Amino acid sequence: MSKKDVSLLVLILVVGTVVALINPRFLFVGNLSNTANQVGLFGIFSIAEAVVIIIGGIELSVGSVIALLGVLFIDLIVNHDVNWLAAIAMIVAAGLVIGLVHGTLVTRMRIQPFVVTLCGLLIYRGAARYYTEDATAGFGFGASFPMLEWLAAGRTNVLGFPLPHSVVALAVVAVIAWVMLHRSVFGRYLYAVGKNEEAARYSGIRSNRVIISAYVICGGLTAFSAILIAMYTRSISPAVHGSFYELYAIAAAVLGGCSLRGGEGSIIGVVLGTVLLQMLQNLVNLLGIPSSLNFAVMGTVILAGVLGDQYLVQRRHRASVAKVREQTSVAAAPLERMKVE
Amino acid sequence: MSEPFLELVDISKSYPGVVALDHVSLEVSPGEVIALIGENGAGKSTLMRVLGGVVEPSGGVIRVDGAARSSLTVADAIKAGIAFVHQELNLFDNLDVAGNVFIGREPVHGGPLRLIDRKRMYADLAPLLDRLGCDFAADAPLAELSLAQRQLVEIMKALSLDARLVIMDEPTSSLTLTETDRLMRIVAGLKAHGVSIIFITHRLNEVMQCADRAVVLCDGRVVGALTRAELSPAAMIRLMIGRDLKSLYVRPAAPPGDSVLQIVDAVTDTYPERAVSLSVRRGEILGLAGLVGSGRTELARAVFGIDRLRGGAIRLDGEPIRIASPRAAIEQGIYLVPEDRKGAGLLLDVSIAENISLPDLASYTRFWLVDTARENENAMRQRERLKIRTPDVETTVGSLSGGNQQKVVLAKWLSMRPKVLIFDEPTRGVDVGAKQEIYDMLRRLTDAGVAILMISSDMEEVIGVSDRIAVMHEGAISGFLDRSRFSEHNVLQLAVGHTIEAEGP
Numbered sequence: 001m002s003k004k005d006v007s008l009l010v011l012i013l014v015v016g017t018v019v020a021l022i023n024p025r026f027l028f029v030g031n032l033s034n035t036a037n038q039v040g041l042f043g044i045f046s047i048a049e050a051v052v053i054i055i056g057g058i059e060l061s062v063g064s065v066i067a068l069l070g071v072l073f074i075d076l077i078v079n080h081d082v083n084w085l086a087a088i089a090m091i092v093a094a095g096l097v098i099g100l101v102h103g104t105l106v107t108r109m110r111i112q113p114f115v116v117t118l119c120g121l122l123i124y125r126g127a128a129r130y131y132t133e134d135a136t137a138g139f140g141f142g143a144s145f146p147m148l149e150w151l152a153a154g155r156t157n158v159l160g161f162p163l164p165h166s167v168v169a170l171a172v173v174a175v176i177a178w179v180m181l182h183r184s185v186f187g188r189y190l191y192a193v194g195k196n197e198e199a200a201r202y203s204g205i206r207s208n209r210v211i212i213s214a215y216v217i218c219g220g221l222t223a224f225s226a227i228l229i230a231m232y233t234r235s236i237s238p239a240v241h242g243s244f245y246e247l248y249a250i251a252a253a254v255l256g257g258c259s260l261r262g263g264e265g266s267i268i269g270v271v272l273g274t275v276l277l278q279m280l281q282n283l284v285n286l287l288g289i290p291s292s293l294n295f296a297v298m299g300t301v302i303l304a305g306v307l308g309d310q311y312l313v314q315r316r317h318r319a320s321v322a323k324v325r326e327q328t329s330v331a332a333a334p335l336e337r338m339k340v341e
Numbered sequence: 342m343s344e345p346f347l348e349l350v351d352i353s354k355s356y357p358g359v360v361a362l363d364h365v366s367l368e369v370s371p372g373e374v375i376a377l378i379g380e381n382g383a384g385k386s387t388l389m390r391v392l393g394g395v396v397e398p399s400g401g402v403i404r405v406d407g408a409a410r411s412s413l414t415v416a417d418a419i420k421a422g423i424a425f426v427h428q429e430l431n432l433f434d435n436l437d438v439a440g441n442v443f444i445g446r447e448p449v450h451g452g453p454l455r456l457i458d459r460k461r462m463y464a465d466l467a468p469l470l471d472r473l474g475c476d477f478a479a480d481a482p483l484a485e486l487s488l489a490q491r492q493l494v495e496i497m498k499a500l501s502l503d504a505r506l507v508i509m510d511e512p513t514s515s516l517t518l519t520e521t522d523r524l525m526r527i528v529a530g531l532k533a534h535g536v537s538i539i540f541i542t543h544r545l546n547e548v549m550q551c552a553d554r555a556v557v558l559c560d561g562r563v564v565g566a567l568t569r570a571e572l573s574p575a576a577m578i579r580l581m582i583g584r585d586l587k588s589l590y591v592r593p594a595a596p597p598g599d600s601v602l603q604i605v606d607a608v609t610d611t612y613p614e615r616a617v618s619l620s621v622r623r624g625e626i627l628g629l630a631g632l633v634g635s636g637r638t639e640l641a642r643a644v645f646g647i648d649r650l651r652g653g654a655i656r657l658d659g660e661p662i663r664i665a666s667p668r669a670a671i672e673q674g675i676y677l678v679p680e681d682r683k684g685a686g687l688l689l690d691v692s693i694a695e696n697i698s699l700p701d702l703a704s705y706t707r708f709w710l711v712d713t714a715r716e717n718e719n720a721m722r723q724r725e726r727l728k729i730r731t732p733d734v735e736t737t738v739g740s741l742s743g744g745n746q747q748k749v750v751l752a753k754w755l756s757m758r759p760k761v762l763i764f765d766e767p768t769r770g771v772d773v774g775a776k777q778e779i780y781d782m783l784r785r786l787t788d789a790g791v792a793i794l795m796i797s798s799d800m801e802e803v804i805g806v807s808d809r810i811a812v813m814h815e816g817a818i819s820g821f822l823d824r825s826r827f828s829e830h831n832v833l834q835l836a837v838g839h840t841i842e843a844e845g846p
Contacts, residue, residue, distance in 0.1 A: 183710045185702045192699060195688045201647070202685045203700040203753065204671040263690075 001268055004257040004309065008272045011305070015279055023286045033155065033162045035282050040166025041229050042248055043274040046256075047177050048221035049249035050270045054181070055214040056194045056262025057106060057113040061098075061120030062249050065222050066242035068128040069094060070230035071137045077148075078139055084148045088227055095223025096216050098124075103212030121246070128238035138235030152231035166228050170271070173221065178267040190214060194262030251302055252277055257309075276301070345370045347392075347421070347506060347537075352401035354387055354561075361387040362398065363561040369506055372535045374528060376548040379558035379581055380800055380833075385541050388558070389508050392539075393425055394418035424499030426509045430491050432483055439466045439479040442498045469497045473527055489520035496527065500536075507531065508539045513547060514634055525551050543632050543837060545574040557581055574839075582829040589780060589805030590824075594788040597808065598623030600659070601792035602644070602675065602761045607653035609639040612816025616653055619811050619818060621761065621792040626783055628807030629796045630832050636816040637796045638680055641763050645677040646670040657760065671700055674760030678750050678767060680796075682743070686750040689739035693731060694720035696738050697752045723752035728778055744768075744775025751782065762786065764795045768802060780806050800829055814838040 001009075020026045045062050052059045069091050076087040098120070105116045155162040181187040192200040193207045200207050230236060254260070255276055256269030280301055284294050345368035354362040362384050369375065377385050390396040391403075394413035402409050405421045413421070425431075432441050439462045440447075448458040448465065463479040470479060473493050477486060483494065492512060499507045509528075513521045528538055528551050542548060548555055549572055557565040557580040565580035601623050606616040617640055621627045629637050643650045646664040654661050657673055664670045670677070679685040687696055698705050698716045705716045720734035727748040731741060738749055747767065754762060767783075768776045783806065787793055797803045803810055810822040812835035820835040834841045 179710070185706055185709060185711055188695070188699070188702055188711060192688055192691075195691065196684070198685045199688055200699075201667055202645075202677065202679055204666075204668040205699070206666065206668055 005268045012276050019283050035278050036167050037164035038278045039275050040170040043170040044173050044225035045222050046249040046252035046270050046274045048218040050253040051214050052218045053253050053258045054190050054194045054265050055211050059218050060117040060246050062222050063242040063245035064121045064124035066226040067238050068124040069223050069226040070236045071128045071238050073227050073230050074137045092223045095219040099216035099219025103215030107208040107211050132238050136235050136237045152228050343371050348404040350402045352398045354398050361561050365563050369537050372532050373553045374538045374551050376552035376555040377541045383558040384561040422505035424504035424507050426495040434484045437480045437482050441494050442501050489516050506537045510541045591784045597625035603656040605654045608651040609643050611639045612636050615816030621794050624787045625808040626793045628803040628810040630803045631813035632836050635813040637813050641765050676754040676759050677763045680765035687738050690737050692735045694734040701757050743770035744772050747771050759791050761792045
């Protein structure tokens with residue numbers, strides 16, 4: 001765990017303790033289980049977003065993709081009697097294709113990622129609303145998929161704690177993502193391209209492929225989380241479903257140490273960032289803060305966190321510069337002697 | 342001639358390990374054209390940066406209209422009437438001509454609204470447009486102007502600031518002949534109006550054409566001054582050399598073998614009408630000399646697959662190969678140590694070990710995962726071999742000195758199997774000790790059968806390290822030199838586009 005991750009964890013524990021002291025209901029099993037479920041759902045697409053942010057890109061269409069693919073998924077299994085396993089495969093494939101299109105537009109057409117994915121945000125939202133004619137998509141009477149529902153939205157009792165399956169899904173995704181980002185060759189390439197695309201290219205890394213792959217991974221993971229979210233909400237009004245989710249994802253990534261310039265961030269950080277965001281949501285409810293202030297609280301905490309981090313980074317930087325000065329002045333000495341001779 | 346209004350007395354400037362200016366004195370009188378000449382790295386740019394107030398000298402006195410001070414600020418320089426026409430023009434593409442000339446000093450109206458008074462701006466510019474004989478309007482968008490026209494915009498900007506001294510840094514390097522002629526007329530016109538000009542150039546015939554006198558810099562010192570009567574290309578070249586080169590040369594263990602890398606009629610985007618042919622043999626260091634902007638870096642980038650070649654072919658061991666990307670070049674064993682170490686050579690905030698393994702990461706893996714132990718092991722070996730001075734290989738590269746950073750770039754490629762190594766300015770920003778270590782490594786590599794192409798603007802390096810020298814001038818090879826004909830005089834002659842007697846193969 002990096003220093004950043006540790007300080008984020010400390011922040012989470014402090015906020016948790018304060019909330020628990022003010023309102024003990026925070027620690028009730030039901031409340032914790034529900035919050036954990038939210039963390040599971042939001043964590044997966046936050047990791048998706050982080051992958052793109054690490055290569056120096058941005059993905060703004062996450063919320064719209066969740067709405068469009070959610071609508072399509074429910075339509076496939078409810079109205080078209082598609083086997084749910086096949087439907088999952090089709091939806092994830094659709095997510096991968098969306099990522100491929102975004103990545104291709106960014107690299108081959110050289111359109112800025114902000115613009116590409118902003119257009120995606122508008123297009124997919126519009127498509128979702130048009131497809132359902134703005135009606136709510138959901139499970140009708142008698143439509144029942146017990147196995148799928150249990151898998152996607154069920155909870156299993158673990159030592160008396162009803163563990164939501166979304167948390168299990170997040171854990172699996174996070175472990176795979178952690179190995180990929182922090183241990184694999186491909187992960188090294190992701191960070192290298194994000195840090196300095198030019199130098200990566202000069203080292204023989206096919207940076208365009210790496211960038212496209214990041215968007216493809218992001219699309220696939222977002223599709224997976226779209227299915228979980230659809231099964232959790234069970235009804236989708238395409239005009240609002242998933243709106244602002246891309247911003248939750250970006251916020252979690254930034255809290256987790258990702259720089260929007262690319263090349264930085266850790267999976268543990270992103271998961272912790274998601275935990276903190278969901279705790280803040282929960283805190284607004286529990287402390288009787290008007291729910292209209294929800295976003296304001298989140299914004300304030302993120303700003304404070306980033307400012308605090310900036311301060312720490314600068315302090316560390318100043319310290320390391322001082323250290324290097326010391327070293328070079330020692331190293332320069334023999335050189336000067338040479339010149340005198 | 343009237344009294345000098347600007348005097349530099351004993352100006353010195355040193356950076357850690359380098360003396361950029363060594364007691365340089367220069368005076369400028371109204372209405373004189375001074376040519377400032379010298380090799381790359383002779384200190385011309387530093388001297389001009391001192392005049393512009395960008396660099397603070399470490400010693401000496403600057404006297405403006407008799408008032409002495411130890412350094413200038415940018416504001417002082419502008420107030421003293423010193424203006425620049427930069428090599429890379431400092432203009433705004435998205436504004437029109439008048440907007441560029443008056444940037445930051447726009448005439449305003451509308452009281453507190455401070456709206457830009459366009460009419461007045463255009464009216465103010467009209468006499469300047471006339472004076473320089475410009476063939477474009479005050480409201481022409483800058484983006485539509487040619488490079489020569491943009492230069493005129495810079496000159497107008499200088500004149501609108503009531504400049505007494507205009508410094509032109511290689512103003513003709515990208516101009517056509519007719520454009521150069523026009524610039525020469527403008528220089529004469531400014532002179533007639535009492536404006537002084539410092540003209541930095543590599544083109545000696547331009548000096549002959551416009552200068553009242555020439556000042557020659559070499560290794561940060563003024564090594565000579567020539568009056569109008571004394572000016573001749575031969576005299577200038579003699580002064581520009583004027584020092585003994587230390588002998589760095591180490592003989593190769595064996596005579597060079599067959600040609601490894603062969604570049605046949607290569608055409609790059611910067612000089613679409615010129616083609617380059619050269620070949621580097623096994624076990625030799627071929628120095629590639631030439632002035633900055635002669636197309637050497639572009640050639641290296643194209644051979645390494647960063648840019649596409651417009652025409653021509655590349656052969657490796659006699660076989661024609663296609664190099665469409667750096668990866669393709671690397672797979673063939675052709676590696677590049679780039680000029681821009683920080684931008685293209687390294688990931689600065691990443692560890693030494695991770696930088697070294699980056700181009701060949703796949704061979705440090707177990708089950709697709711990076712084996713950091715093996716990575717570190719190799720990095721330690723390279724640290725030993727190249728004498729990289731660092732406490733450990735997990736240190737970030739950005740905290741190392743220039744010389745050690747360059748060794749890390751070298752370590753990347755030495756961990757693999759180089760056939761051809763291309764160095765672009767291998768020792769720029771590298772201290773003396775590390776320089777020698779890098780040269781030793783080059784020789785050890787060629788003795789092991791590697792072919793090295795070394796682009797260098799450092800005369801001492803080109804002559805002291807190469808086994809053979811190719812000189813480029815404006816996108817083409819102007820000549821090859823064998824060791825028997827190595828001399829600074831010959832390299833310079835070829836670099837400025839002159840021929841030397843008895844042209845080699």
